[in-house]
Amino acid sequence: TDALFTPLTAGKIELANRVVMAPLTRNRADDETGEVNDLHVEYYRQRASAGLIITEATQISPEGKGYIQTPGIHTDQQIAAWKKVTDAVHAEGGKIVVQLWHVGRISHTSIQPADQAPVAPSAISAGVKTFTKNGFEDTSTPRALETDEIRRVIEDFAHATRCAKAAGFDGVEVHGANGYLLDQFLKDGANQRDDRYGGSVENRTRLLFEVLDAVIAEWDAGHVGLRLSPFSNANGVSDSDPMATFSPVFERLNEYKLSYLHVVEGQTGGERDGQFDALRSLFKGTYMGNNGYDYDLAEKRLSDGVDLVAFGRPFIANPDLVERLHQGAPLNEGDQDTFYGGGEKGYTDYPTLTAA
Numbered sequence: 598t599d600a601l602f603t604p605l606t607a608g609k610i611e612l613a614n615r616v617v618m619a620p621l622t623r624n625r626a627d628d629e630t631g632e633v634n635d636l637h638v639e640y641y642r643q644r645a646s647a648g649l650i651i652t653e654a655t656q657i658s659p660e661g662k663g664y665i666q667t668p669g670i671h672t673d674q675q676i677a678a679w680k681k682v683t684d685a686v687h688a689e690g691g692k693i694v695v696q697l698w699h700v701g702r703i704s705h706t707s708i709q710p711a712d713q714a715p716v717a718p719s720a721i722s723a724g725v726k727t728f729t730k731n732g733f734e735d736t737s738t739p740r741a742l743e744t745d746e747i748r749r750v751i752e753d754f755a756h757a758t759r760c761a762k763a764a765g766f767d768g769v770e771v772h773g774a775n776g777y778l779l780d781q782f783l784k785d786g787a788n789q790r791d792d793r794y795g796g797s798v799e800n801r802t803r804l805l806f807e808v809l810d811a812v813i814a815e816w817d818a819g820h821v822g823l824r825l826s827p828f829s830n831a832n833g834v835s836d837s838d839p840m841a842t843f844s845p846v847f848e849r850l851n852e853y854k855l856s857y858l859h860v861v862e863g864q865t866g867g868e869r870d871g872q873f874d875a876l877r878s879l880f881k882g883t884y885m886g887n888n889g890y891d892y893d894l895a896e897k898r899l900s901d902g903v904d905l906v907a908f909g910r911p912f913i914a915n916p917d918l919v920e921r922l923h924q925g926a927p928l929n930e931g932d933q934d935t936f937y938g939g940g941e942k943g944y945t946d947y948p949t950l951t952a953a
């Protein structure tokens with residue numbers, strides 16, 4: 598039926614097809630300034646035939662950074678650098694949103710301002726590693742945010758949204774998935790607060806909705822997406838009852854009229870486990886499915902009501918993934934040694950079908 602290649606308007610963003618480039622961290626930004634460069638312009642331009650590009654996770658503040666060489670969207674210089682990317686994608690007729698990221702406890706003192714401890718809902722170590730200038734290192738034990746600091750974190754999301762608008766993006770995606778700050782607040786393995794942001798489901802989901810409210814106050818909901826991973830244990834998170842935690846979230850999101858809800862269906866980059874279709878049935882808006890999709894699964898799930906499909910790893914090695922899916926052409930395999938860090942090798946040098 599080739600539903601994958603039909604247009605869709607997601608909120609206020611008009612998409613030429615249902616193929617979305619999922620956020621992919623590639624660690625090639627300037628580590629000091631958090632600025633992207635001409636390599637990023639070329640990389641995203643090459644992939645502009647996607648119905649929508651979601652950028653790599655991009656930190657909203659210095660505190661929100663957790664790995665070396667990830668980009669930011671909170672300074673004038675970062676805005677100017679991203680503007681070259683959005684201009685290039687738009688010149689190709691593409692659409693692109695930036696994923697707004699705060700890593701929470703998935704960070705290291707050497708990456709934090711003034712070598713401070715990373716911040717989190719509670720002072721519970723993630724038990725995972727991050728990459729610093731010394732290679733893979735255990736994430737540092739975080740400190741719990743004071744209740745009266747949380748307003749500042751929410752404002753950082755709002756500020757980054759203003760910056761994203763100024764950088765020419767078509768919208769923002771709030772990163773609420775994969776064990777980063779907002780997901781740490783949602784899941785009771787990481788959030789053991791005893792204030793209004795911890796304990797009950799209502800309290801643990803409070804920050805997510807306060808961030809959405811603040812982002813939408815800057816840019817209307819038709820330009821705002823949200824990524825969640827209800828069942829994922831990525832980066833050391835866990836929840837004792839994901840259905841109890843996320844059912845009210847999926848229901849309440851119906852009031853928000855977001856551009857889309859992006860769901861990691863199962864384990865991030867892994868098993869398609871968990872009752873994600875039970876949660877999906879609660880949400881009436883534009884739904885984007887992700888996790889291990891190929892053409893056949895995409896067509897099948899589009900026919901049973903998924904609206905958009907986000908492909909991650911396939912977009913690393915196939916800039917023209919849309920064309921390849923359309924032709925049923927073989928896909929290039931990605932070189933894992935160049936997924937994270939480096940330069941053009943394994944980034945902008947993958948061939949298209951029509952390459953000579």
Ligand SMILES: C=C(C(=O)O)c1ccccc1
Pocket residue numbers: 622654664774775831865
């Ligand atoms: C932002 C990431 C995510 O959402 O999982 C990420 C970060 C580092 C490596 C892979 C993925």
